[in-house]
Amino acid sequence: MSRTRQLVEELRRQLGGAAPLPPPPPIPAIPEPPVRVFPRRDEGRSRYAREAAPHTTALVGIGHVGTRYSTDVVLQFQAELAVAHHAVATLLPEDWAEKNGMIPLKSRVTDHREFLLRPDLGRRLDEESLARLRQVARKDVDVQPIVADGLSAVACMQSGKALLEAFTKECEARGLSVGTPMCARFARVWLEDEIGQEVRAKVAAILLGERPGLGTGDGLSAYLVFQPAVGRTDGDRNMMSNIHARGTPPPVAGHRLAVLAKAMIDQRTSGVTLDLGKLTAELGEAASRHPRAPQERVRLVEVPG
Amino acid sequence: MILEPLPPRILSVRRIPNADDAILRAYGADPLRHRSLGLITVDQDDPTYVALDECTKHAPVDVVFAKSFYAGAAHGSGPLSGEILGVIAASDPDEIDEGLRALVACLEHDACFYGADEAKKTAVFPHVIASLGHYLSAQAGLAVGEPMAYLVAPPMEGTLGFDAALKAADVTAVRIFPPPTETNFSAAWLTGSLEACEAAAVAFLETVVRVAAQPLDRR
Numbered sequence: 001m002s003r004t005r006q007l008v009e010e011l012r013r014q015l016g017g018a019a020p021l022p023p024p025p026p027i028p029a030i031p032e033p034p035v036r037v038f039p040r041r042d043e044g045r046s047r048y049a050r051e052a053a054p055h056t057t058a059l060v061g062i063g064h065v066g067t068r069y070s071t072d073v074v075l076q077f078q079a080e081l082a083v084a085h086h087a088v089a090t091l092l093p094e095d096w097a098e099k100n101g102m103i104p105l106k107s108r109v110t111d112h113r114e115f116l117l118r119p120d121l122g123r124r125l126d127e128e129s130l131a132r133l134r135q136v137a138r139k140d141v142d143v144q145p146i147v148a149d150g151l152s153a154v155a156c157m158q159s160g161k162a163l164l165e166a167f168t169k170e171c172e173a174r175g176l177s178v179g180t181p182m183c184a185r186f187a188r189v190w191l192e193d194e195i196g197q198e199v200r201a202k203v204a205a206i207l208l209g210e211r212p213g214l215g216t217g218d219g220l221s222a223y224l225v226f227q228p229a230v231g232r233t234d235g236d237r238n239m240m241s242n243i244h245a246r247g248t249p250p251p252v253a254g255h256r257l258a259v260l261a262k263a264m265i266d267q268r269t270s271g272v273t274l275d276l277g278k279l280t281a282e283l284g285e286a287a288s289r290h291p292r293a294p295q296e297r298v299r300l301v302e303v304p305g
Numbered sequence: 306m307i308l309e310p311l312p313p314r315i316l317s318v319r320r321i322p323n324a325d326d327a328i329l330r331a332y333g334a335d336p337l338r339h340r341s342l343g344l345i346t347v348d349q350d351d352p353t354y355v356a357l358d359e360c361t362k363h364a365p366v367d368v369v370f371a372k373s374f375y376a377g378a379a380h381g382s383g384p385l386s387g388e389i390l391g392v393i394a395a396s397d398p399d400e401i402d403e404g405l406r407a408l409v410a411c412l413e414h415d416a417c418f419y420g421a422d423e424a425k426k427t428a429v430f431p432h433v434i435a436s437l438g439h440y441l442s443a444q445a446g447l448a449v450g451e452p453m454a455y456l457v458a459p460p461m462e463g464t465l466g467f468d469a470a471l472k473a474a475d476v477t478a479v480r481i482f483p484p485p486t487e488t489n490f491s492a493a494w495l496t497g498s499l500e501a502c503e504a505a506a507v508a509f510l511e512t513v514v515r516v517a518a519q520p521l522d523r524r
Contacts, residue, residue: 002415002416003503004415004416004431004432004433004506005310005415007431007503007506007510008510009308010507011308011507011510011511011514015308024414025413025414
């Protein structure tokens with residue numbers, strides 16, 4: 001009740017008015033503001049967000065001022081780029097093939113710089129390798145696997161042998177004859193055409209290190225072609241990429257590649273004319289047209305503090 | 306029963322969120338500072354002046370226009386005219402909303418006339434403002450925050466009441482409005498300490514009641 005009303009009330013009592021004044025109308029209830037409170041969810045937030053949140057009402061934090069990337073992003077980027085650079089720069093040792101029980105082969109490329117600049121030379125065998133192939137390798141096979149360095153010798157050394165073994169085992173399980181294991185240095189994909197032609201294989205499969213991406217220097221790709229011959233194009237090939245521990249692991253890839261090779265021999269074709277529609281169960285996501293689940297990003301650098 | 310509140314009736318409350326410059330200028334607003342208007346008509350003018358002053362304490366609004374209509378609410382030009390049109394102005398409709406909320410609350414719960422006689426024919430307004438807002442302080446030439454007694458009564462009752470109020474406490478007259486005014490009441494603004502203002506208002510009210518009860522003092 002306001003002060004003036006109190007004064008009037010007191011005076012009225014003094015002047016003999018007994019009955020109290022009617023109370024003023026009640027103050028209406030103030031409705032709650034239409035606010036919905038969402039529970040705090042900390043598990044998805046970074047340490048930066050957790051520590052910044054008590055100090056600001058901001059909903060979006062980019063972690064820095066200005067147009068720079070945050071330190072963490074720069075460091076991760078530099079680390080991932082370094083992984084890619086390292087993979088490109090690594091050379092496959094000359095004796096790696098023999099140590100792992102494979103026929104050592106080499107393209108016409110003579111050094112690493114030439115390998116990067118002259119893809120055409122990487123697609124043909126040099127004279128010495130051709131002679132060795134003709135002399136040693138088993139001919140008239142169903143499948144001729146070739147391990148190669150490609151653009152990432154790191155990947156070749158890391159999982160090339162495991163993929164070759166898995167692939168060979170799966171092919172033999174399907175009744176396919178598999179050629180002598182061999183390993184090519186300074187190899188491009190199309191080198192499989194000449195090799196497959198020389199050994200008269202039905203299907204040539206080259207398993208080589210793929211062009212490194214950020215943070216992925218150890219990925220293998222496999223390119224398969226039916227009736228290999230010099231002059232085949234990429235439209236004649238089927239390929240599978242991202243064969244590494246975080247992508248398709250070599251045992252799974254070996255199984256799928258064997259399925260693919262069998263399908264090529266059954267359908268007597270490869271590349272865009274190969275029908276993979278009946279193989280979706282066995283090939284899994286490799287045959288489906290749906291986008292794949294994103295890969296887990298591996299943090300290469302931890303920023304202290 | 307005497308001294309019962311005669312609650313003011315709020316006849317209309319409307320907003321102009323984005324007023325035309327010509328309207329703003331005509332009603333005393335500054336188009337550079339003001340954009341939105343809030344308008345109110347009430348059937349009691351003096352409680353509305355007090356309420357307009359009160360709302361300047363609750364929101365950043367300016368009272369740009371407040372005028373009583375001639376001859377009071379009983380002779381209004383229309384059903385919504387009442388006795389006064391008050392206009393508050395602000396830079397933003399939200400501030401108008403906030404100001405009008407405070408204004409209406411003051412009219413409904415605080416400032417009102419009282420009936421000085423049993424028949425409620427004599428209306429008296431013995432209001433004490435504990436702390437002046439921007440509007441009435443500028444009108445009265447007092448500082449914001451000072452107390453003021455806002456006393457209104459019909460001519461005869463008022464004149465005797467003001468005299469009694471000025472003598473009863475240590476207050477000074479800021480302004481006295483002798484009749485005839487627009488509504489033909491007479492009014493006085495007195496200032497002093499808050500206790501003095503309250504004592505003056507009570508003395509004024511008691512005198513008005515006595516005069517209303519015994520208008521003829523024949524010797």
